[in-house]
Amino acid sequence: MYALMILPGAFGCLASLLIASPSFRQHAGAATDSPHMFGSATHIHAEGSDACTPAESSAIPAIPAFPDIDGIALEQLLDLGTTPWRTMVHRWLASAQWNVPIGMAAGNEPYRLDLCRSGPHALVAGTTGSGKSVLLQSWCLALATYNGPDRLNFVFLDFKGGSAFRDLEQLPHSVGSVCDLNLPHAARALRALEAELTRRERLTAEYRTSHIDDVPHPPPRLMVVIDEFHALKDQLPDYINRLVRIASLGRSLGMHLIACTQNPLGQVNTDMKANMAVNICLRVRDDMQSSELLGDGRAARISPTMPGAAYCNDSELVTALRCSPANNLTRIRRQIMLTARFMGMDQAPALFSAPLPSHISPNRPSVSRSDQEHVWFGIQDDGISLSDASCL
Template identity: 25%
Template sequence: MPKISFKSKEPEESTDKSHSEIFGFVLCALAILLILALVSFHQQQPEKNLLGLVGYFTSFILNYLIGIQSFMLAFFLIFWGTRHLLKDPFEDPLMKVIFFALFLLSSCILLSLMSTSSWFYNLKKFVLFDTAITDGPYPTRISKVFLGGVIADYLYQGLPYFNLKILLTPTGTFCTFLLILLISLMSLFEISPLALVDHIKDRFQKLKKEAPIDETASFSVSNVESIRRVWPRKLKAPEEEEAIVELDLIEPVEPIKKRLLPKIKASELAPAIKLESKKKITTNGYDLPPITLLTDAKKVDQPLLKKDLERQARILEDTLLSFGIEGKVGEINCGPTITSFEVHPAIGVKVQKIKALENDIALNLQAKSIRIIAPIPGKAAVGVEIPSPTAQEVGFKQMLISYRNNPKKFHIPVLLGKTVSGEEVICDLSKMPHCLIAGATGSGKSVCINTIIMSILMNASPDEIKLILVDPKKVELTPFSHLPHLIAPVITEPNGAYSALKWIVQEMQLRYEILKQLGVRNIHAFNTRKQDLQLEQSLSIPVPEKMFHIVAIIDEFADLMMSTNADLETPIARIAQMARAVGIHLVLATQRPSREVITGLIKANFPTRIAFKVASRINSQIILDENGAEALLGNGDMLFLPPGTSQILRAQGVYIRDEDINRVVSFIQDQRPANYLIQSFDALSEDPLFAEDGEENEGSDSLYSRALETVVQHNNASTTFLQRKLKIGYARAASLIDELESKGIISPPDGAKARKVLIRPDII
């Protein structure tokens, strides 16, 4: 049996990098020595040359051959060596040398053409203008000034009958070699003339008029401080401007205009952030936590980003071509952790053919996973998303500064993260109005929940928003236990979660009754109403001055449903259907998005969904109704389905540290102690008013009798059958099936076979 060994490529790569750096250092050293030799050159005094006879003869030959352009040779060596030292060497050194030779030839001929001008004669002190070689091509022109060297002068006017001066005339020679000079320069520095023209054209258009931007009060994807980097195939520099791109999902409000910002240096940006963070924000006598409590995101230096992305773009094109698919990479959107390549296929290429090559493309790009969007909505291109060469942290502090500096405010702001193109994703939970979150362990789901809570704490007072937190793990949400924003302590028991949901239903009904008697439609109209004290005091129920929003966040929702006999689905569905108008919102999170947990009734009332990395395609289809979440990278990489649209955004979630959470919580607790409206929902579950419907009480006996009658009459003993007939949730139906089995009404489960009903209908 042959022996198979696996060798790491890291030593070979590090050796290549060290060789490249050594080569770059040698080139720079040679260039510096050449400059010293040229600067200290004296034709009649060789001993004065700083490099001795070697430097003298080197300078003599170069000045004789190419004249003043000898210095350009030294500068080219410095340019070449610097690229190696910066770990960005030429991809094709031979072509660079050829283009530099064309540049030297054209510039030398142009200098020879203009050397007869009197003002050029003043440059003679920098070059060898008298040749001492008697057998050279110019023995009779001792006083001639050769600015471009003898080779160029010989081609221009030294050749008999066939020189450039005769063939093209001075004007034609000037135009021809000026064009060659420009082409060689653009090739040397990789400048695209079309991209340059487009860039200049765009700049003039932006200076002429400023484009207005529509706002929305629901969902925004904004770009501040030149965060978005959209590069064409040659990856031109990002534009230094501020832009806001928003989806018009709700009623539009008065538009604001785009502001063009000057280029901001890092040293100038830091004081601006510091000034803003010191500003105290007060609402109703309550000071919002300052931004100084938060930590700056770690900055990642990406010197090789451009080179790596160009290399990946070429590999992508070559991979498609190897499978008979012709296509060109257009724009490259570089985000925090994901880079999106826009591939423009040739006419006649089927999009599904590219989609089928997902694994082959991932193999050639050496990527852990890729995602293909075929096609990109609104574009004639296919999107290929791969992990960025260097991941960049999305800081909560920077996003919060961006939101606070934005004149548009949300009722319940949620700072989610940044898209693959670097645009900020900020949502209004009051317009969502409920959210489903799914993600496996380590995918970033818990960090997302912490981000939602911190977004509320940093922007709202306890009088504006109240929280109900359910944490079956008992460790994820404990830092928030003593906040004044909480209606009750963090709930850790399944029975307490059911009691909290029933309390929310009762609160919802009470609020609707208040709105009905006052004749207002929603919580916003109620809080902005003109108070009529006489009318409000005459009502049968007490009317508060203002209603606060209630946000209930339930973590590990699937485990809750499996660990309790209570019917959690019914109150959740009722709240999701009706609670938006009275300012009550639900956020459900689960590790296992199964169909028994996220039923069709729940999905229909949770239009906003966030999917982190899940275990399988089935889980992705359950949470998003399509594949993709199983191929995410984890650590905050997510797919976001905004409300009111079917277009899914890929984004990198905000990362917030535990130290930041502890500092913010301590700041809030120092201002106000916890003032719970309910002392404990876990204890409240013992109250008969909030008892579980699945317990042995009067309601349980009645439901058991109905279940027994239904199963025996239809001779069908399945959980889904009871769910459909009795209109109850999965957990309660499963509990009834277990009870029927324990009393001998139905048989135990027998693999995939259906349970048998063991009694006859006439017995009951």
């Protein structure tokens, strides 16, 4: 009885050792490679082509080849011609155009993005050196070349020292630009944005319409562009609710958010993210950051040698693209300013005023001679403009 119990186990162990031996696997491989044994390998693969192993089914989709944009600059995508200001005059006189090119997609076709249709808001993520700032610059410049300051305005919030939007803040479309070097000024900008949202709400209520475009002489669409959103959240946490309100109500009021961050995990709350239908992910550090925006880890495998390479998830498709940088950003900006002067369009009025000066010149003119009972003693600030403050 003891032998009968042991023998099956012994034979099983011996069979396992034989199968695991290299010589057995070599003979088995030769037998399966033979076209006369169980059919050819090609035939076997064809019969089982509909099935996939668990590893294959959970694998990340193959990363497509990003388009080669060497020599394809933003100027070529915008097709401004030899006299860019003339081209822009025709575009500004035509109907509004929000579907603008920002880079190249597969097949070396221009990739166009319409934030008003696909958005109304966008979240951009990418690690240092991935090309976030260039993407924001190209996007804003493209919008400005198709739309004048009478129907498009920008507010720039730069929380990495103010370098990202230094050239763009001089556009005639710009109604305000702040950075993290002056937090009180940044807080003023966020309060002004909330006040502008309330003003547009009252405007639509006055004309009993559901969309700001339906009121007579609607205000320009306002693009709020935020670089390093995580830094804004860390330094001004009490003001984030103002941005959440813009995200939830901005579509019908013509206000759009483009928030850019290095790490999208946990930086945007649920209420705000629910209204951000466009997700652009450049190179990130790990799969979790990529999955937050794309649903898988493909953006973590973008090569560091490909700045500007990104995936855009517009809630319908995930498209591989490469952002096209401007060869001469300053020249494009000057052509936009020249177009505005030619058409008699002044700089868009500021949405909020500059901070109060730290020192006031004692030689500042006093009040008029006809009002001698008032004495000037300082400057008052209502958040919109500065004016003399006097007392009786």
